Amino acid sequence: MSDHAAPVRKPVHHGTVPNAADVSFYDFKGRWSGIYSWIFSTDHKRIGIMYLALQVGFFLIGMALGFLIRLELIAPGKTIVTAQTYNAIFTMHGVIMVFLFVVPGLSASLGNFLLPIMIGAKDVQFPRVNLFSWWLFLCGAILAVLSFTTGSGPPDTGWTFYAPYSIRTGTNVTMAAMAVFVLGFSSILTGLNFVTTVHRMRAPGMTFFRMPLFVWALYSTAWLQVVATPVIGITLVLIMVERAFGIGVFDPVKGGDPILYQHLFWIYSHPAVYIMILPALGAISDIIAVHTRRTIFGYGFIAMSSVAIALFGSVVWAHHMFVSGQSLVANFVFSLLTMIVAIPSAIKVFNWVATLYKGSIQLETPMLYALAFIFLFMIGGFTGMMLGVLSVDVHVHDTYFVVGHFHYVIFGGLGFSLFGALHHWYPKMFGRMYHQVPSKIAWFLAFVGFNTLYLPMFIMGWEGMPRRYYDYLPEYQTWHVVSTVGSWILIAGLLLMFGNLLRSLKTGKPCHELDPWGGGRTLEWTVPSPPPLENFDTIPHITHGPYDPDVPEHK
Amino acid sequence: MSNHSIALTAHKDYRGSKLGIWLFLITEITLFGGMFLLYSIYRSEYPQDFHHAAAELNTLVGTVNTLILLTSSLTMALSIAATHHGNRKLALIMLAITVLCGAGFMVNKYFEWGAKFHHHIYPGSEYLLAHPKGEVLFFGLYFTMTGIHGIHVLVGMVLLTVMFIRILGQPNSKVAFVAGHGLGEIEGCRMAFVDASDRVVWKGDEVDGSVQRIDVKTKFWPVKQRFKVADFNQLENSGLYWHIVDIIWIFLFPLFYLIT
């Protein structure tokens, strides 16, 4: 070895900068420059922002498609597009929103950015795998877009690819399934990375019960990603093989059972709902703790409820299939288990409300989003309970009630949480503060628009308006019009929000304080904004819980 | 200068990378788990048809393939053990046998599938579709599961071949020290390596104005009884992948060949 070689020095890398610790990761001059400094970077912060950029881009596309759906439905019969185009539009809306926006969700973007900082690490365990995972995501996204624009027409199956229709339709299902497979692989690698990072890279003294709640949520999510995602991978591979070779496993003509497709699909896709929502719940816990300026109430319960949701969420999948023709026994079992998932979710809500009590509530924009989140998530949750009850579900299955429910949970839940989290960590990520007034107006428009858009769906659904229909009876029109008007308000709010955040990248007030909110106690508020390349000059030594008020060192 | 430099050395945590590999193995298990789910349900629905269809498969070929894979698992484990004992030659031989076993498995599989195709048994064939539904499903699952398993064997072979080349490429060399700027400080000097008691081991030429940069290249040999973790940790992790492919076959074999 070279132990005795005279000039013992650390290997000097291409990026040599004076006092690297003071330079933000944006200004760090690495081996690459320009766009390459992003797409070849293994820095978790850059990867997180790259995910965020892609996700926001696809969100805007999905939003435009949603706008078209609502516009088509403003009146019965043909309004702007044909029925086949309408089928393709709602499929694209579903695939883009589910697989390109909410499944990566908070975990890939903000999770990547914050997880290592929050546990006191310099990066994730496998930085190169992390970059590879982003590239897979990009490839999957390109494949998905190609499947919409090439071949024999965009898929018209809905995002669920239900057999046997998906194996018969002439549209471009094979490529879309391939896209989802690749995206799933990307999601698995992120999960794998996060589990290993949490196990191996916590700073000294950072025990499991000193981790911030966002980290707990990401950790639970990561487990779901690792265990459940391969199931959808293989299911979609089987669809592709079925379409190519006709093996018959989902084809009733050859003895296959399409209901088994639904089982396999939901074995992943129900936990996937929790993959989407869990990090959102975690982020809300952190936002509330900061903007009420107090210790979170029931830390242990919230942490454990994340784990419990991951666990119970894996055993309730067949509640999507109450009217599919599965056995009554299965209906009973899964209906009962569905009730159980409500418990950990409710624990979280109770603890958030208890945190607000006697807290010093600061109605800054992130807090507004967090409060809106609690409201919307509760409506989504309660309607979810109703859908989990067998007798109710038989009545409203495949109606707009279901559409309203999951938009309340996924958009009202994950979406609003992501927007809140973006506003919350924006100064940390970009070193600038966004403009306050437009951000609050945007929040108000989004909140009002959201409820105008989705609340009528419960009423329509209850009255029997089926989902995915191109045409409808005239008596539903009033609520459809209200809903469509709501979509305009919502979109105005969202455009204002994204516009404001984008504009603030250039014009926002520079904000280099460690803790611009004045109430942050977790580790990300102890590093500069934006953080330096490897986050910490020296790895911190943790002596107390994440939300404890400034306790003496010896505690 | 060292104050001004920042070491971007990769974080080396071999336990961590092993944990990562194990998590990856879990995804492999649940991937096949989805197909085992289909198998178990169709099996319980069509026990007789599965019974008849399995009679078409050649138990001998299946058994031989099982023996081949089990043996390859042995040689894989021996190869890793050999690295632990610092025996590079044995490690390479065992690794080569492992890859060859994998190839043998694939050749066997090729002829087995070929024979099936020859008898008009393949997904979607009219001959097969004339059979009862359970048999169609049996062969649908048979081709899918053994096919996907075969792909995994191929991936494993590629992985192990890469490992073979890496270990063959020993000793590793590494540029450990690069001096670019700041050379003016030592202009007119010579560079020397000294041992622990400051005796000069090696002395270089004079560094004059023409020298642009100095690289020190070091080489690493695995010492007997002690091996370099960095090099062989990857072999262990590749080995884990190979073993999990074997384990999946351990389940595929009785479920497809031994239910007659």
Place this chain on the structure above:
Amino acid sequence: MSDHEHEEHAHEPVGYGLYFLTWFSLLVLTAITVAAAGMHFGNMSVVVALLIALVKASIVLWLFMHLKYEETIFHRLMWVVIFAMVVFIGMTFTDTLFR
């Protein structure tokens, strides 16, 4: 983080003999399972075949894959995946068995 160096090899190098023994026991189990398939246990034959496969898989995991020498986290991983498989397959049967 500094204690990683000590963890790198918690266990002593394993001798070759144990691996040959493992291999041999796997061969014997293969012979048994092939022989058992020849006998007619009726419905039990699946159970017998699966049990033997489980034993073989455990041997590979325990000895070839060094689970014996690993920390508890690796053992827990296996329980997680076994639990997941049992739940996924078992709960799907609540549908197909009672349809």
